[in-house]
Amino acid sequence: MRVNQALEDGDEQTLDIAIVGGGATGVELAAELVHSVSLLNIYGLTHLTRERLKVSLVEAGPRLLPALPEGLAHRVKQKLESLGVNVITGNPAVKAGSDGLTLKNDAHIDANLMVWAAGIRAPDFLASLGLAHRKNNQLLVNEYLQSTDDPSVYALGDCAACAIDDDRFVPPRAQSAHQMAACLATNIQRELKGRAAKPFKYKDRGSLVSLSRFSAVGNLMQSKSLSMSIEGTLARYAYASLYRMHQRALHGWWKMLLIITVDKLNHAVKPRLKLH
Numbered sequence: 001m002r003v004n005q006a007l008e009d010g011d012e013q014t015l016d017i018a019i020v021g022g023g024a025t026g027v028e029l030a031a032e033l034v035h036s037v038s039l040l041n042i043y044g045l046t047h048l049t050r051e052r053l054k055v056s057l058v059e060a061g062p063r064l065l066p067a068l069p070e071g072l073a074h075r076v077k078q079k080l081e082s083l084g085v086n087v088i089t090g091n092p093a094v095k096a097g098s099d100g101l102t103l104k105n106d107a108h109i110d111a112n113l114m115v116w117a118a119g120i121r122a123p124d125f126l127a128s129l130g131l132a133h134r135k136n137n138q139l140l141v142n143e144y145l146q147s148t149d150d151p152s153v154y155a156l157g158d159c160a161a162c163a164i165d166d167d168r169f170v171p172p173r174a175q176s177a178h179q180m181a182a183c184l185a186t187n188i189q190r191e192l193k194g195r196a197a198k199p200f201k202y203k204d205r206g207s208l209v210s211l212s213r214f215s216a217v218g219n220l221m222q223s224k225s226l227s228m229s230i231e232g233t234l235a236r237y238a239y240a241s242l243y244r245m246h247q248r249a250l251h252g253w254w255k256m257l258l259i260i261t262v263d264k265l266n267h268a269v270k271p272r273l274k275l276h
C-alpha cells in the first residue's frame with residue numbers, strides 16, 4: 001500500500017521482494033505474490049502493477065524444487081520467469097542487509113522485503129532439554145521415534161530428526177507428521193499390551209506445489225519405482241483435494257464437508273486479500 005501510494009504521488013518506485021529458498025514454500029510464495037497484485041487492483045490499488053513488483057527467488061542448489069523431478073522443476077522455473085520472477089539458482093545468499101541480499105558470487109539483490117524460506121528450525125527450548133538434537137534444534141530420534149538419549153521421550157513431526165539413511169532425515173512435511181503420528185499411536189497401544197513396537201518407515205507419497213491460480217505441479221508416488229508427474233489443472237485439483245484430505249484426517253468426513261460449505265460461502269462474501 002505504501003508503494004502504491006508513493007506511485008500515485010508520482011514517486012517512481014518498485015516493490016522489491018527477495019525470497020531465499022527455492023523449495024516448495026519459496027516457489028509458492030513467489031507465485032502468490034505475483035497473483036496478489038491482481039487482487040490489489042480489485043481494491044483500487046492500481047498503481048502497483050506486475051512491472052512494479054520485482055520478486056527474486058534465490059536458491060543455493062543447482063535447481064528449484066529438489067524434491068521434484070528435474071523436468072517439472074525446469075517448467076516451474078520457466079513459468080515463474082514468464083510471470084516476471086527473477087529466479088537465481090546455484091548461488092546462495094550469504095548476507096542480508098538493509099537494502100537487500102548479497103550472494104556468494106558478490107552479486108547484490110535489491111530488496112525492501114526479504115523472506116527466509118530455506119529450511120525449518122524447531123523451538124529453542126528443545127535444545128535446552130539435555131537430549132541429543134541437531135543444529136536446527138530437532139530432537140534426534142530412533143526408528144521408534146524415541147529420543148536417542150531417553151526412550152521414554154517421543155518426538156514426531158517437524159521437531160523430530162529421524163534418519164532415513166546415513167545422509168538423509170525424514171523431510172519436515174505434513175505427510176511425514178501424519179505417518180509418524182499413526183505409527184506412534186499404534187506403538188503406544190502395542191506397548192500398553194506388552195507387545196513389541198514396530199519401527200517407523202517413511203513412505204514418500206509425492207509432493208504437490210501450487211503456483212497460485214497460474215498452475216500447479218507435482219508427482220504422486222506409489223513406490224520409488226512407480227511415480228507419476230502431473231501439472232496444470234489436474235495438479236491444481238490434486239492440490240485442492242489433498243488439502244481437504246488433511247482436513248478429513250483431522251476432523252472426519254462430516255466436519256470436512258461442513259468446512260467446505262463454509263469456505264464456499266466465505267469465498268462469496270469475504271475479501272480475497274486481507275489488507276490489514
Ligand SMILES: Cc1cc2nc3c(=O)[nH]c(=O)nc-3n(C[C@H](O)[C@H](O)[C@H](O)COP(=O)(O)OP(=O)(O)OC[C@H]3O[C@@H](n4cnc5c(N)ncnc54)[C@H](O)[C@@H]3O)c2cc1C
Nearest residue numbers: 024025123156157158159171172173174175176177208209
Ligand atoms: C508455508 C508452508 C507450506 C507448507 N506446505 C506443505 C505442503 O504443501 N505439504 C506438506 O506436506 N507440508 C507442507 N508444509 C510443512 C507442514 O506444514 C509441516 O511439516 C507439518 O505441519 C508438521 O506438523 P507438526 O505437527 O510437526 O508441526 P505443526 O503443524 O507446526 O504443529 C505444531 C504445533 O505446535 C504448536 N506449538 C509450538 N510450540 C509450542 C509449545 N511450546 N507449546 C504448545 N504448542 C506449541 C504450534 O503452534 C503448532 O500449532 C508447509 C509448511 C509451511 C510453513
